[in-house]
Amino acid sequence: MARAVRFHRIGGPEVLRIDPVEVRQPGPEEVSIRVKALGLNRAEALLRTDRYIESPQLPSGLGLEATGVIEAVGSQVRGFAAGDAVSVLPPTSMREQPTHAEQLVVPQSRLVKNPPGQSWADAAATWMQYLTAYGALVQVAGLREGDFVVITAASSSVGLAAIQIARRVGAVPIAVTRRSAKRDALLQAGADQVIASEEEDLRSRLLEITGAAGARVVFDPVGGPIFEALTAAMAEGGILIEYGGLSPEATPFPLFEVLSRSLVLRGYRVYEVLEDAERLQAAKAFIIDGLADGSLRPVIARAFAFDDIVEAYRYLESSQQFGKVVVTL
Structure with a gap:
């Protein structure tokens, strides 16, 4: 079991709960990740209030970004191993593949290795x-x-x-x-x-x-x-x-x-980028090069603890922040 952020009714940040959920074993082309940090986005608030491009199925998870350490890999996974620091690229369906949880199982196609020395907070504030x-x-x-x-x-x-x-x-x-x-x-x-x-x-x-x-x-x-x-x-x-x-x-x-x-x-x-392999590869190269030469530098507005997820979203939706709101585990 692991803890995950979910909501059982439509509403403001106060409807968010941290629930225990079952975590399955990774399939042949999947990995299991112990999450270290999450990035928050306005899209998640839109899903929670049923104003997003897809509607939630209650109870619903949410989340588009996560970073952490690989704990286990499937039999056909190549290029990733247990112990790697990785980030999860946004899923095409937040409803079906939410990221706000202590542990995730995701396809290797949605992973990117974190640059050496990158902090968990910066990694959570990069890809989306x-x-x-x-x-x-x-x-x-x-x-x-x-x-x-x-x-x-x-x-x-x-x-x-x-x-x-x-x-x-x-x-x-x-x-x-x-x-x-x-x-x-x-x-x-x-x-x-x-x-x-x-x-x-x-x-x-x-x-x-x-x-x-x-x-x-x-x-x-x-x-x-x-x-x-x-x-x-x-x-x-x-x-x-x-x-x-x-x-x-x-x-x-x-x-x-x-x-x-x-x-x-x-x-x-x-x-449009995530579903086109050629465009995604070009985007990854540009971003990794920019992180390496310092021209791209994630700006962290504030970091919250996982248990303070309600306050984290209240802060995000207040529009006070300058940069990314992250949650650390």
């Missing part, structure tokens, strides 16, 4: 954010040197990963955050410019920064009314990549802006 940002910015948008890229929710773990990736390829990251309290931290994190959307006119500031060139790429998990300001400052043929839906307000379709500048509005999920 960098895979999401790399797949969207580099593989979908083709972000390149000199491009202006607008990054909303910039103080989130994915937002900070996007800033770092933009800098690594020579692009110019413009961070958008709600209030100016995080301005200095975002500049120190690599943002070229910071806009506080609740204190400044977003459209005017974007046009002031990008000038006639406009922003070729916009990377947004929010949606809602902000679309109008974002598209008004985009370059001819620019692409807006939407990877969330955090705004409770309706998202307008900016028809005139799309028509007048031939804009592309593109929905995106990290599973």
